Amino acid sequence: MTAKLSENATRQAIVPTPAKETAAASKQRSDYWFDFNQTLPGGQRLVLGTIGWMTFLLLWQVTSQMDLAPDRLYPAPAAVFSSLKDLFLEQNFFSDVVSSVTRIVISFAIAILIAMPIGLLMGSFARVDGLLNPLLGAWRYLPAPAFIPLLLMWLGTGDTQKITLLLMGVVFFLVIMLADVTRQTPKVLIETAKTLGGGRRIILWTVLFRHSLPGYVDTCRQMLAVSWTYLVIAEIVAATDGIGAMMMRAKRFVHVDDIMAGIVTIGVLGLLFDVLFRLVYRKCFPYLGRERS
Known part of the structure; x- marks a missing residue:
């Protein structure tokens, strides 16, 4: 009798009840939606992104x-998009956009040309890092807009002053971040290259640089967003063209819809550049595409 009771109790413990099944299914759904280190397919990311924008x-x-x-x-979205349409069709806003994009591209290209070799050397050699890191690390904390009066006196009011300001806003951060990426190269790769007889130049180019290149591209993608944040600051001082100049003209006449249209334009352009960097990343490093999807 005791054995039969024990057997029944064991069966009840093993066979799940409807309540337990419901709780288990609920927990499984929760784990599915909020599990760690998940990768989402492109279609699901697009749907979630669309929901986020529609909510906003x-x-x-x-x-x-x-x-x-x-x-x-405080105009409604319809008023801002209507203003954006009028800016492009009636006020030659496209030329302002081209001027701003040109300044961003030139300044950021110069920043990469300066930061990449310095970051590579700092991340590779401790003595180079010990020499430059204290100096460049300090320059990161100096606000670039504080140099506007000096840049105006030294370089005038033309594009050179604006491009220099955009360059100063990102180059010091970019150097330090690229150096950090270089340091993440596994030591075993460097030691293996030494064992195979590789010299400093070969190891620097074929091991450190090539291993760090995907990280360099991703870091540049992130820092380009910072460059866009300085655009309006660079173009509000003695500027005759550009998105920032248009926004300052709109401010004089309290055209808030035009100002917000300029903000939307900067956001869209930044998003397009971000997508472009992602496409370059996936095209150049397809073996890493799944890890970042």
Whole structure:
């Protein structure tokens, strides 16, 4: 009798009840949606991103109807997109966009040309890092806009001053970050290259640089966003063209919809450049594409 009771109790413990099944299924769904280190397919990422943007636009529309501020000072999304259309079709805003993009591309290309060799050497050789890191690390904390009066006196009001300001805003951060990427090269690769008879130049180029190149591209993608944040600052001082100059002209006449249209334009351009960097990353390093998807 005791054995039969024990057997029944064991069966009840083994056979799941509906409540246990429901709890297990709920936990499984929770783990599925919020598991660590998941990779999402492209379609799911697109759907989630669209939901995020639609939520943002909905909140913007709702708050614009809540009388938090006059319509002229807080326009609805439709008004801003209408203003954006008028800027491109009637006010030659496309030339301003081209001017801003040109300044960003030139300044960031110069920053890469300066930062990549210095970052490679700092990340590879401790003495180079000991010499330059204290100096460049300190320059990172100096705000680039503080140099605007000096740049105006030294370089005038032309594009050279604006490109220099954009360059100063990112180059010191970029050097330190690229050096950090270089340091992540596994020591076993360097020791193996030494064992095979590789000299400093060969190890620097074929091991350290090539192993770090994917990280360099990803770091440049992140730092390009910082360059866009300095664009308006560079173009609000004595500028006749560019997105920032258009926004300053709109400020004089309290055209908030034009100002917000300029902000939207910068955001869209930044997103397009980010997508371009991602495409370059996947094209050049297809063996790493799945890890980042």
